Amino acid sequence: MGLITGNPPLTRPDATFAAPTEIKYGVGKVDSLTIELQIAPDLAERTRVAVFTDAGVAAAGLLDQVRQAFADSEYTIVAVIDDVPPESDAEFVKRAATKLNEQEVSLIVALGGGSVMDTAKIAAVIAAYGGEAGDYEGGFMVPGPITPIIAIPTTVGTGSEVTLAAVVKDNVRRRKLTLASPFLFPRLAVLDPNMVATLPAKLVAWTGFDALTHAIEAYSCVEREPISAALALGAIELIADNLEAAVREPGPTEARAKMQYAATMAAMAFSNSPVGAVHAIAHSVGALFGVHHGLSNAIALPFVMEFNLPAVAPHYAAVARALGVAETGQSPDALAEAAIAAVRALKQRCGVPAQYREVGVPTDADTAAAITDLTLEDICLSFNPIKAERETILALVTRTL
Ligand SMILES: NC(=O)c1ccc[n+]([C@@H]2O[C@H](COP(=O)([O-])OP(=O)(O)OC[C@H]3O[C@@H](n4cnc5c(N)ncnc54)[C@H](O)[C@@H]3O)[C@@H](O)[C@H]2O)c1
Ligand SMILES: [Fe+2]
Known part of the structure; x- marks a missing residue:
């Protein structure tokens, strides 16, 4: 008999478990981010970087830390989207997707809480396949791979850094849109305690x-x-x-x-x-x-x-x-x-x-x-x-x- 769970019977005839995101933990991991990128064969050559964040995270000095991490490296930050709204929305995501394509972005850094990470995920989908967030609502609607996302969570809740989900508001219909797809798993999650030090x-x-x-x-x-x-x-x-x-x-x-x-x-x-x-x-x-x-x-x-x-x-x-x-x-x-x-x-x-x-x-x-x-x-x-x-x-x- 299991001491904590009581060893309950299996209740599903079949199941899939997927957690493909690589997780890097450590105080100061963000400072050495480019080293992590260079040792990853699929990321090393992706040098045109877009950073997503929001006003609160930027004001806390975390955007500067990321900029610093990329300074004097082979990577160039070609777009900074630093005004992601709280809980984000479908219109914002669409505008962000346009910026990704204009700047021919090859790597996305999502620095923030769930609002920022989910915005980055859905913007990457629209940049790759067009349309709007609502077109991909529900399960398995994303048609294929997206630009790899490096997720740097700055809150201690959503876990979007390792999930297949993304949520934004549809302000017109006053409801939330949830997307779930294996293509939405970030490529890398960077858990750096320095990134949550300033969280109120x-x-x-x-x-x-x-x-x-x-x-x-x-x-x-x-x-x-x-x-x-x-x-x-x-x-x-x-x-x-x-x-x-x-x-x-x-x-x-x-x-x-x-x-x-x-x-x-x-x-x-x-x-x-x-x-x-x-x-x-x-x-x-x-x-x-x-x-x-x-x-x-x-x-x-x-x-x-x-x-x-x-x-x-x-x-x-x-x-x-x-x-x-x-x-x-x-x-x-x-x-x-x-x-x-x-x-x-x-x-x-x-x-x-x-x-x-x-x-x-x-x-x-x-x-x-x-x-x-x-x-x-x-x-x-x-x-x-x-x-x-x-x-x-x-x-x-x-x-x-
Ligand atoms: N994709 C998923 O799997 C998943 C799961 C659960 C929730 N969500 C979504 O995530 C969103 C909520 O995300 P959240 O709870 O992480 O909050 P959030 O991203 O909305 O951030 C909340 C506030 O905290 C500030 N902030 C964040 N980190 C900070 C830091 N280190 N220092 C100072 N200020 C900081 C931000 O500027 C913002 O004002 C919702 O839209 C929700 O639906 C997604
Ligand atoms: Fe949640």
């Missing part, structure tokens, strides 16, 4: 909860499998041990470095065992009210766990053990409930609000209905362990408000 405390908390949500949802979704499960539990343990310290103390600390790893591991898990109802609700609230993705997940997470509990109590018991909940002979169901309590307690200690009303989302019936309608359309809902009718999802959404 609240963004450490919010993005850290995005990673926790990835891990918990991947571990309990309908397409779970053992490799993703191991990565998810490892990530949960790292987050339980390090998130609070990472929130408290800036700098390239051990806690922030471990949160970088946790985010990457959780993302490798959910890239293969997809996320569920938390993300479906969070995407919808994000699209309608501009709530940050990680914060939006953090709010919905315990409510969705309560909702899913009857279907996945043994999995939540394993989550409780990974979170460090003490076992005192309680039943598996009680342990599963303790996982939810532990998530709520961690949120509180990290200063994360409990309900959407605290971040300005209205609580009226029309709002609940609008969020519910978008949630029902979201692809992530299909991987949730409990399927439900509209009225039941509406009741769940209403509890989160």
Whole structure:
């Protein structure tokens, strides 16, 4: 009998696990980036570089560090797209794609959080194959390879540096577009703790909860499998041990470095065992009210766990053990409930609000209905362990408000 998982039966007749992105970790890895490129036969000759980033990351001095890393090298930065908007959007991505083609870019550096990395991914798709983001929405719609992406995450949440996914807003239809394709895996992920040293405390908390949500949802979704499960539990343990310290103390600390790893591991898990109802609700609230993705997940997470509990109590018991909940002979169901309590307690200690009303989302019936309608359309809902009718999802959404 497995000590953490209880060794549950395999529930899938077949599965694919893919995590092709090479991962380089180390304090100062960005400074020596060109050496890493030169020793990679497929990257060495790709010398026309575009850097994607956003205003906050540039203001934190990280863009200058990347420029410095490329100075006096065989590589030339031919385009800098440094104004990626938060959670980005389809129009911006299209304009960025035009710049990539104008400058004949052969290598992309995505320096930032999920907003920047996802923008770079989709811009590279449009640069290669034309059209717009919406043309590639859904699974397996990207027709072929894209310009290789070097992903340098500066937040500790999305894990886009190792995933096959990319998300942007469709501002016209006020919804999020999710693309999933094996061609969207970045070529290289550079985890350099210097890149998260400046991340403000609240963004450490919010993005850290995005990673926790990835891990918990991947571990309990309908397409779970053992490799993703191991990565998810490892990530949960790292987050339980390090998130609070990472929130408290800036700098390239051990806690922030471990949160970088946790985010990457959780993302490798959910890239293969997809996320569920938390993300479906969070995407919808994000699209309608501009709530940050990680914060939006953090709010919905315990409510969705309560909702899913009857279907996945043994999995939540394993989550409780990974979170460090003490076992005192309680039943598996009680342990599963303790996982939810532990998530709520961690949120509180990290200063994360409990309900959407605290971040300005209205609580009226029309709002609940609008969020519910978008949630029902979201692809992530299909991987949730409990399927439900509209009225039941509406009741769940209403509890989160
Ligand atoms: N592709 C995927 O697999 C995946 C998974 C989950 C979420 N997402 C998407 O990622 C997006 C959210 O990304 P995010 O949570 O990483 O946040 P973000 O990229 O939107 O960044 C949030 C803010 O933090 C600032 N910031 C980032 N790093 C900083 C640093 N080191 N120092 C100072 N400021 C810094 C940015 O300037 C920005 O203002 C959403 O669009 C979400 O849908 C994608
Ligand atoms: Fe997420």
